[in-house]
Amino acid sequence: MTGLALHLEDVTVTYGGKAVLTGLDLDVAPGEILAVTGASGCGKSTLLRVLAGLLPVAAGTVRADGEPVRGTSPDRALMFQDDALLPWRTARANVALPLAIRGVPRAERAVRADAWLARVGLAGLERRLPRDLSGGQRQRVQLARTLAGAPRTVLMDEPFGALDAQTRHGMQRLLAEVWDTGTTVVLVTHDVDEALLLGDRVAVLGEGGLTELVEVARPRTVVDPSLRARVLAALGAPTLETT
Template sequence: MSTETDISTTASRTDLPTPGARIGLTDAELGRPGAAVLHGVDLEAAPGEILTVVGPSGCGKSTLLRTLAGLLPALAGQVTQDGRPLTGPGADRALVFQEDALLPWRTARANVELPLAIRGLGRAERRATAEQWLERVGLAGLERQLPHRLSGGQRQRVQLARALAGQPRAVLMDEPFGALDAQTRAGMQQLLVEVLRGTGATVVFVTHDVDEALFLGDRVALLGAGALTGIRTVPRPRERDARADPATVALRHDILESLGPRTS
């Protein structure tokens, strides 16, 4: 069913400062003890790749991401990074949440400075780096605002800046634009593509929006009914006009078909 191809060569983002991580799941059972939600998952994200994961609500997308982040141990099977088993969360895998994960008592800049402080950077360097990232996500001038003064879209920009400022080797994104209106979401997708261009990070991006998955992903993994049901390669990733391409239309149809009820 799924069209497996060697994607290690498709990474278009070369001359990268931080090499992306290769993260993988082997025959993994995921969930909380006694309540596994995913079984027999085999999945690998190649260095520098954007792998999107789509599936209906409650299919275990967030569980998959939290496992990859090291926040949840796999119930069975293996979670690996560059071939070594993962032992816990770490600075090399940043997580971007759908819900508001900014610390509300820290200004936008202080939020972005947090991973830098954890890495032990000095005050001046921290501040400069944070301001650079905030400018890159289009928030210059809002550095000193508290999160509750920012809009939902602006808060997700700060989250993005905070995740990337720590120079992670992998960015795990849990429906980061799910709560935004359609127009803001399209803008955020574009912004994500632009800011990722400068990094070499591997991205695993979870969404329930098939169009978002097709736009952002080099490959799309399909989740459903407690298992990984397929992986598709996207013909023209991150090109807006690829949407009308017959190949994309066919792939979109194929994905909806395998995700949705058989009757549709």
């Protein structure tokens, strides 16, 4: 499977008569993990909804593999901070949901769902309801459900933001380990270190548009202090001076 190529050209999005994004130009390569960060209210979540086809643009062009984005598609999946699991469905049934929507036979759905649950470290918990899982386990189910549907692009809106530090670190590591599907990822995060650990590039949004685009080399086992400084400077964060 090849991830989608995403293209935004001179995109403007308004909300309540106010421009949230203005003249945004951005390309995301197939299979790339693009981390997006910026101050609250700068349009990060708006960008994801535009790419998902949930929000129309006031001006400009949005394309996926060269085709205009005019609505939602199974090829573009959105993953939220809230796990959004169906409380009456088991972990297996939740993961199998996108497979059912795609018309996969029931027996195959169960096999594929169990395989993804095992891959995210939840083997043996297939029959658990969401209420019987921890917050981190529920997010693992959501990740498995998202990937089981084989989308070509995953749009992630602060997916680990509600987790404690230890669980969040584990989910970051898990995402880095399982992301060999070729899927394109756009990940919104307020955490600069998370952006630099997971992203092939980090896009910093501010004042309605793109203020910085930072390339991050692989492997990314530790955060490069110079890149952190660049991102923080683009965010307008104060820096410490040494004498």
